[in-house]
Amino acid sequence: MTTSLAWTDDLSVGSPAIDREHRELVELFQRLTDPARQGDAAFLRATLDDLVRHVGEHFEREEGIMRRHGYPDYGRHRQLHGDLLDQINHFMDLMDETGAALPPARIVDFVGNWLVGHILRDDKALGLWLAAKHGSAAA
Secondary structure (H helix, E strand, O other): OOOOOOOOHHHOOOOHHHHHHHHHHHHHHHHHOOHHHOOOHHHHHHHHHHHHHHHHHHHHHHHHHHHHHOOOOHHHHHHHHHHHHHHHHHHHHHHHHHOOOOOOHHHHHHHHHHHHHHHHHHHHHHHHHHHHHHOOOOO
């Protein structure tokens, strides 16, 4: 696995609820890329499944925040979430079809790069909009 990811204040979007969930996703991702666990296929698959579940749940909560507050970019942001979940499910299906016990590095790289890019671009824009509308990045 080649991608490493650590929580930094640069990833904060200013919403305590969203930031807490992003930290949790980063921690799950770190477990997936832990070099000490790379030989443990059952651990890696369970962690990948857990990460996918948490990503989906996070997206649902984040989309709820956007709907409640009337976020004007909700449709595009929601589509980005759907596209990522579709891509991850495609990767998971390929793993199942090929019988791969370990997630290929390209899956891990894709998810890690997407997560950081999405937080820095799209979620930060949401946080700034919430702060401008409510005086804080309310969730």
